[in-house]
Amino acid sequence: MSTETRLGRVLVTGGVRSGKSRYAEQLLAAEPAVTYVAAGPTYDDADWHDRIARHRERRPDGWTTVETGELAQAVASAGNAVLVDCLGTWLTRVVDEADLWEAPVADVEALVADRTAPLLAALGAAEHPVVVVTNEVGLGVVPGHRSGRLFRDLLGTLNQRVAEACDEVHLVVAGRVLRL
Template identity: 70%
Template structure:
């Protein structure tokens, strides 16, 4: 199975729940509950694609900062459940 992309999934989750203006802990609780359920439902042969948004400048708007922080948390939770994690930068595959 190929899941492309966790960032798009995260945006849909926050949009659907109308949480962009909610307090950060409320959003984090909602997102971690759903991401943990998704991790538990994954099969053995899954490729997950995601964005790395934490390596750039700090976003100007609250929603951008919230997304950056949430995606970092989601990426960590999914990565913890994986046997292998790779980061692709400039066409180079880095094993994490």
């Protein structure tokens, strides 16, 4: 009998620069094929491009990168292990594309719930390992701007919903991992 544990659906959360992306990559290092889903928006910013380049350099050559906001489709169609990085940037993309940062909260919540439902279904149906990276928010200072408070609240709810669809949740703090 094999003692090898099969990786299922894992949500990896933590603060910015906590080591969560690197840890998520390590979780899938033994997989023969991985689809890396870059879920965020693209910015015409040198720092952003540098950050993306450093992430790409870490990934094995055999990994396939898909840049999309259609997370459900990416998870469902991959046919192999998937790494989604990250829900926070995806959420930003969703609200940016709909131009709803100043809309009534209920309208933004409805949009995010509508966009999240197919992802939750795809996670539930996935027969291959799926690791989803997200940011943990709300542990510090209350944002001074409405958009920051809205983002914090939306991502907190999104994280809870995705965590329910996952088999495990891992919190990364200062490069250390706590399985919740």
